Amino acid sequence: MHAVGDAGSSDEIRERIRAFRLIRPDFIKLEDGRARPSSQAFQDRAESGSMSVYLEDEIIAAGRSPLDLLKVWTGYRLCYLTVGQLRHEFGQVIDRDPTDDFPGHALVRSETGRRTQRQRSRMAMAAQWYEEQS
């Protein structure tokens, strides 16, 4: 596991890297008529104590598109926050965690050990959908 930034790009770019989060259909709600991710989509997994994201720089470096994630996980939607948002607005730590499934896998965990409901809710509110032209 390597801290994000080990890939060698500048700090400015690292902060702007998008961290993509796959959203299960049952974690999507309607808010004033618009589809939004629920805060439940930003819970840690019990076994790892962290949540999975996919980092844009490694996806692109591997010659893939973030939308390719949706070919692997059909039925899901894709949203993102930047690494800078995760670190500075939500107090999260991001570690690269390569897997065989798809390039760019990383784990996100709270600096304080457990992500609070406030953090999960605000992350859900700040997340943007990734669509074809994003």
Added chain:
Amino acid sequence: VSLALISSIGASAQSAPSRGSQITVSSRADLPRAASTLVDETSASEWKTDFLRELARLVLKSQCVSAVTLRHFLMWFSEIPGDLPRPFVAVSEDGSIGLEWDIEGRHLHVNFDQDADEVYFASPEAEWEATTSAGEMSEAMRAIALAARE
């Protein structure tokens, strides 16, 4: 253990604490009978019947919601005001139950898990994080009910 279904919930706020001990987790075989019990007993708000059916479906699907979490949730749920609109509900991979109301810039998110409950509320006037026993909860629910009526 094959989880789970809510087999009993009281619509009366007064009887909720004592009824909490009656909440049971039933096997899949009990599903039809338990579901009909919900229809009979839920009268405070029509949405609560459908909501509990949906929750039961989610709980059965996830297979990781503990009896402690369910009981904790139901004791709270039986006391919430009937004039609230129906919330979004989801069961996460760690077995927690989340309810979310998002109306006209007012957000009330409640999460129940094995250990505790957490509440987040945000509106143009206030933002706070607490537990369901916090005094601010009634104010937050009133804000959501009012926003839904407007």
